[in-house]
Amino acid sequence: MTDVSLSKQVVPVYAVSTTKAEGSTRSNLAYAAFILFCFWAGSQFLSLVVHAPGVLEHLAQGNDATRPHIEMGFAVSTVFGVVPFLAGCALLGVISLAMKFHHRHYF
CATH class of the missing domain: 1.20.5 (Single alpha-helices involved in coiled-coils or other helix-helix interfaces)
Incomplete structure (x- = not known):
């Protein structure tokens, strides 16, 4: 077999410091x-x-004149805006917790 020796380490090994850094x-x-x-x-x-x-309604619709003007109430904008965002954040949180527990218990 061929022996390959390198002059430098491929993965450098550093001593782990337990003291706090100054900065x-x-x-x-x-x-x-x-x-x-x-x-x-x-x-x-x-x-x-x-x-x-009217700010939220103005942000929700484009400036295209061919589209109909939409009047959106606060409850509708909350249901279709904030609730899906919070549900997505909760889903990502559950997935990350599951991965964390899986990694902690199986490795």
């Missing part, structure tokens, strides 16, 4: 500020959509 506090604070900004911007957008009359 982790600043990066955690920056990440927390970014997440808070995203939540703030999202809440402002949702507040705008809920409190401004």
Whole structure:
């Protein structure tokens, strides 16, 4: 058989450090500020959509004049907009939990 020897390791092996990195506090604070900004911007957008009359209907339909004008109430937009989104998120969460438990118990 042929012996193949490499001068460098193909998969480098590093020692795992158990101490905290010096810059982790600043990066955690920056990440927390970014997440808070995203939540703030999202809440402002949702507040705008809920409190401004006709904004959601205008966003839901295009500017094409050949299509009929649609009047959509808040309950209809909630049922056909938010509920499928939350159901999809719940489905993805269930799938990810199942994969996590499967990976944890079988490997």
